[in-house]
Amino acid sequence: xxxxxxxxxxxxxxPDDLSVWPATTARxxxxxxxxxxxxxxxxxxxxxxxxxxxxETDVRERCRAYRSAxxxxxxxxxxxxxxxxxxxxxxxxxxxxxxxxxxxxxELAVIAGLPPERIVFHGNAKSPEDLRAALRHGVGRIxxxxxxxxxxxxxxxxxxxxxxxxxxxxxxxxxGGHAAIRTGTDDRKSGLSxxxxxxxxxxxxxxxxxxxxxxxxxxxxxxxxDTVKPYVVAVRHLVGLMARIRDRHGITLPELDLGGGHxxxxxxxxxxxxxxELARRVRRELADACAQSDLPVPxxxxxxGRAVVARAGVALYRVLAVKRTGARVFVAVDGGTSDNPxxxxxxxxxxxxxxxxxxxxxxxxxxxxxxxxxxGDALASDVPLPDDVRPGDLLAVPVAGAYHLSTTSGGNxxxxxxxxxxxxxxxRLLVRRESAQDLRSRDTGL
Ligand SMILES: *Cc1c(COP(=O)(O)O)cnc(C)c1O
Numbered sequence: 001x002x003x004x005x006x007x008x009x010x011x012x013x014x015p016d017d018l019s020v021w022p023a024t025t026a027r028x029x030x031x032x033x034x035x036x037x038x039x040x041x042x043x044x045x046x047x048x049x050x051x052x053x054x055x056e057t058d059v060r061e062r063c064r065a066y067r068s069a070x071x072x073x074x075x076x077x078x079x080x081x082x083x084x085x086x087x088x089x090x091x092x093x094x095x096x097x098x099x100x101x102x103x104x105x106x107e108l109a110v111i112a113g114l115p116p117e118r119i120v121f122h123g124n125a126k127s128p129e130d131l132r133a134a135l136r137h138g139v140g141r142i143x144x145x146x147x148x149x150x151x152x153x154x155x156x157x158x159x160x161x162x163x164x165x166x167x168x169x170x171x172x173x174x175x176g177g178h179a180a181i182r183t184g185t186d187d188r189k190s191g192l193s194x195x196x197x198x199x200x201x202x203x204x205x206x207x208x209x210x211x212x213x214x215x216x217x218x219x220x221x222x223x224x225x226d227t228v229k230p231y232v233v234a235v236r237h238l239v240g241l242m243a244r245i246r247d248r249h250g251i252t253l254p255e256l257d258l259g260g261g262h263x264x265x266x267x268x269x270x271x272x273x274x275x276x277e278l279a280r281r282v283r284r285e286l287a288d289a290c291a292q293s294d295l296p297v298p299x300x301x302x303x304x305g306r307a308v309v310a311r312a313g314v315a316l317y318r319v320l321a322v323k324r325t326g327a328r329v330f331v332a333v334d335g336g337t338s339d340n341p342x343x344x345x346x347x348x349x350x351x352x353x354x355x356x357x358x359x360x361x362x363x364x365x366x367x368x369x370x371x372x373x374x375x376g377d378a379l380a381s382d383v384p385l386p387d388d389v390r391p392g393d394l395l396a397v398p399v400a401g402a403y404h405l406s407t408t409s410g411g412n413x414x415x416x417x418x419x420x421x422x423x424x425x426x427x428r429l430l431v432r433r434e435s436a437q438d439l440r441s442r443d444t445g446l
Contacts, residue, residue, distance in 0.1 A: 020265050020399050022398070031358060033355065036422040040314065042427070049316055050339055051419075051420055053422055054309075066307075069276045069279040074097055077099065081308065089112055092113065098120070099260075100119055101122040106130075120140060120301075141165060145168045147202045157211035164212075168191045169192050171194060173233050174222075175225045175227075190220070200241070204249070216256050218256075226263035232282065235289060236285060239293060242256075252295060254299060258300065259303050263307070264311060282300070305402060309402045311398070312401040318395075331368050332371060336371050337374065338411040339405065339416065339417050343378055343381075352379070352397045357394075364384065364387050380397070405431075415433060418430075
């Protein structure tokens with residue numbers, strides 16, 4: 001895996017700064033953070049390491065915050081950030097719908113009791129199985145991503161029925177934390193460009209299909225976007241297209257889905273996207289742009305993934321080795337790119353801390369690396385840890401809830417870590433550790 005690591009000095013982190021930790025974090029008996037009243041070393045002792053801890057209260061509070069910032073809008077949790085049955089259950093109870101992009105996600109959501117009409121199905125390359133599953137379960141919306149998909153989808157829709165669809169368009173807005181997660185510009189694989197006419201072309205195909213009902217436009221302009229402006233610009237471009245669709249086809253689209261991409265802080269001092277401000281500015285722009293084009297204001301939808309679940313998660317690792325080479329100190333733990341590829345893929349930087357033992361040693365910058373046999377297997381660089389960090393210590397990495405477990409790989413046959421929910425002083429297993437037996441069971445040939 002190719003990696004570019006830019007080592008820049010960061011201010012030494014105060015051990016008291018728990019600002020990026022889950023909502024229920026408090027200081028426990030030894031000055032250690034507890035989450036929902038649970039001590040992290042107890043979780044490690046009971047479930048082993050590496051282990052992912054998820055604060056149920058934090059997830060629920062985020063869902064409620066979105067609902068109150070966007071009254072009258074649909075808030076759809078983006079399943080690709082992290083999905084398990086409990087997660088489906090929580091977001092459903094808090095009044096959110098779900099955005100999925102595979103038959104697998106969809107089936108898990110339906111099994112967990114989410115009404116299919118609350119589900120939006122995405123994907124730039126939906127397989128025939130995906131389309132069949134989406135139609136069989138009766139998902140609320142399918143988001144069409146290309147012109148060729150239109151006929152393919154229509155062919156799967158049973159005669160005499162209609163499937164509601166949205167068109168994913170590319171508003172031509174550059175935003176997002178890293179080139180690999182920017183999706184709002186014309187050179188990306190997802191969506192139909194407004195600028196080159198493919199969005200209008202696809203819309204024309206869609207409105208001609210008697211088995212499809214176009215309900216609105218969708219866009220997703222990127223990820224880890226920390227300012228409101230790109231969303232406001234996207235709204236303007238989308239309403240412009242809605243007006244042209246009205247002029248050309250005489251139809252008024254009742255819905256507008258702005259996707260997700262709302263930034264979170266991974267380290268103290270970083271700025272998350274201001275969600276209430278986003279809601280205010282988007283509402284205002286939508287009202288103004290629609291008034292100018294003489295369009296009724298469409299029903300809004302947003303699809304936050306990371307911003308709902310990232311901060312609820314804490315990854316716990318055991319230190320296996322400490323190596324001092326010249327000026328550098330490498331602290332190697334029992335996980336790595338197999339459970340968190342994000343530092344290697346996108347250069348995401350984290351603020352791990354020592355837990356379970358009070359150290360009075362001075363801190364110095366170290367590089368926390370994983371256990372995999374790849375040079376790029378780093379979890380965090382230039383992070384201050386006590387100078388006496390040693391094998392057997394526990395490291396906790398906050399803001400680990402999104403795009404860790406959902407991007408895991410089977411690298412080095414280590415098995416995927418378990419997920420443990422904490423709530424009201426209790427820890428309970430949501431997803432068990434992948435065992436050697438699990439891994440062997442798929443290996444059926446010789
Ligand atoms: C990934 C994705 C999201 C969620 O993105 P976040 O950055 O996690 O908020 C929402 N909608 C679509 C279509 C996506 O692809």
